Amino acid sequence: MTAHKVLFLVLDGISDRPCEALDGLTPLAAARTPVLDRIAAEGVCGIMDSIAPGIRPGSDTSHLALLGYPPHEYYTGRGPLEAEGTGIHMTAGMIGFRCNFATVDADGLVTDRRAGRISATEPLSEAIRDGVDLSALGLEFRFESGAGHRAALALAGEGLGDKVSSNDPKKEGVRPPAVRPCTDDAADRKTAEACNEFIRQSREILFHHPANIRRMEEGLPSANLLLIRGAGKMGAFPQFSERYDLSGSVISAATLISGIGKVVGLEHIPVPGTTGSVDSDLDAKVKAAIGELDRKDFVLMNIKGADEAGHDGKAIQKRDFIEVIDTALEPLLALSDTLLVVCADHSTPCSVKDHSADPVPVVIRGPGVRIDRTNRFDEVSCAEGGLHRIRGCDLMPIALDLINKSHKYGA
Numbered sequence: 001m002t003a004h005k006v007l008f009l010v011l012d013g014i015s016d017r018p019c020e021a022l023d024g025l026t027p028l029a030a031a032r033t034p035v036l037d038r039i040a041a042e043g044v045c046g047i048m049d050s051i052a053p054g055i056r057p058g059s060d061t062s063h064l065a066l067l068g069y070p071p072h073e074y075y076t077g078r079g080p081l082e083a084e085g086t087g088i089h090m091t092a093g094m095i096g097f098r099c100n101f102a103t104v105d106a107d108g109l110v111t112d113r114r115a116g117r118i119s120a121t122e123p124l125s126e127a128i129r130d131g132v133d134l135s136a137l138g139l140e141f142r143f144e145s146g147a148g149h150r151a152a153l154a155l156a157g158e159g160l161g162d163k164v165s166s167n168d169p170k171k172e173g174v175r176p177p178a179v180r181p182c183t184d185d186a187a188d189r190k191t192a193e194a195c196n197e198f199i200r201q202s203r204e205i206l207f208h209h210p211a212n213i214r215r216m217e218e219g220l221p222s223a224n225l226l227l228i229r230g231a232g233k234m235g236a237f238p239q240f241s242e243r244y245d246l247s248g249s250v251i252s253a254a255t256l257i258s259g260i261g262k263v264v265g266l267e268h269i270p271v272p273g274t275t276g277s278v279d280s281d282l283d284a285k286v287k288a289a290i291g292e293l294d295r296k297d298f299v300l301m302n303i304k305g306a307d308e309a310g311h312d313g314k315a316i317q318k319r320d321f322i323e324v325i326d327t328a329l330e331p332l333l334a335l336s337d338t339l340l341v342v343c344a345d346h347s348t349p350c351s352v353k354d355h356s357a358d359p360v361p362v363v364i365r366g367p368g369v370r371i372d373r374t375n376r377f378d379e380v381s382c383a384e385g386g387l388h389r390i391r392g393c394d395l396m397p398i399a400l401d402l403i404n405k406s407h408k409y410g411a
């Protein structure tokens with residue numbers, strides 16, 4: 001018997017190092033996780049270097065690797081992926097950026113890099129789309145609001161480079177620097193000029209916008225400046241359906257991950273109530289994934305939260321959230337005809353408060369899979385499993401083989 005469907009469940013940053021607050025256990029080892037443990041007991045386990053041993057992965061580079069797109073070939077920076085995830089359709093050659101709505105005072109000093117964590121920025125974005133004009137530079141742009149104070153910008157036109165600096169001063173009380181080209185290349189100079197012009201024009205519009213005037217009357221910081229960063233040139237991605245002959249969807253509240261899914265041609269399925277944080281509606285997400293498996297061959301689902309707790313260095317909170325995730329995953333046990341792959345994209349140790357290169361646990365469960373003797377889903381138990389130690393780029397080939405879709409190498 002062979003599965004016809006594949007579910008990749010990526011528990012973002014779930015793996016860790018031994019934590020003092022947990023008597024030397026990792027949050028995953030300390031958590032009560034009957035569902036993940038049962039998946040481990042019914043599958044083949046291992047550990048995985050998302051990129052390669054010793055390489056600390058970003059969530060973007062690791063997800064590209066997991067989908068079988070080697071990041072050294074396909075990764076061109078976070079900007080274009082965030083822009084795609086925010087709803088801008090990126091085509092090859094466009095330059096994408098991440099943006100923040102921020103606050104500058106009358107002297108031009110940045111007083112709040114997140115404009116009081118403003119939300120509902122759509123009227124501001126609309127005014128920018130209507131009012132900013134880069135045609136004098138021979139360029140077009142797209143601009144979309146993201147979650148909270150976030151937004152995305154993309155530049156389109158001839159001869160644009162992506163080696164430019166940011167106007168984000170990274171701290172408050174100083175003037176935002178101009179965007180500068182990082183090389184002498186005319187293309188990079190043109191992009192830097194376009195960025196500065198975009199920032200100048202958008203600032204004019206934001207400064208006088210009724211929504212900002214209202215905010216100031218209410219004593220809230222005005223969202224009167226855009227900080228732009230993460231420039232990257234959109235590449236050409238072979239489409240997932242052609243590469244693997246599988247239709248697919250992505251379910252993720254994080255725009256970076258949904259953007260990655262979209263650039264490779266996965267359909268993004270928004271799930272109301274999911275936040276990419278510890279308060280996310282995980283039941284709705286799991287339900288949506290199971291629903292998608294009826295329509296599609298492949299689903300990538302990312303659950304964030306645990307990564308956030310790791311970045312905050314909160315081991316107990318991370319353990320507790322892992323238990324919440326585990327409970328929400330229960331319906332997955334009933335999946336049939338599906339190869340279920342559970343892993344992390346990288347470790348986010350509470351002691352590091354950032355991603356580390358420590359390999360992550362991985363389990364594959366489904367019809368036809370050889371079952372090893374590992375029956376716990378954690379960093380140490382999985383290291384004893386039958387997959388041993390693989391790389392992120394191995395995961396798609398292994399999954400394709402297990403659903404009998406791998407091409408024979410040789411006669």
Ligand code: ZN
Nearest residue numbers: 012013059345
């Ligand atoms: Zn991640």
Ligand code: ZN
Nearest residue numbers: 013307348355
């Ligand atoms: Zn992270």
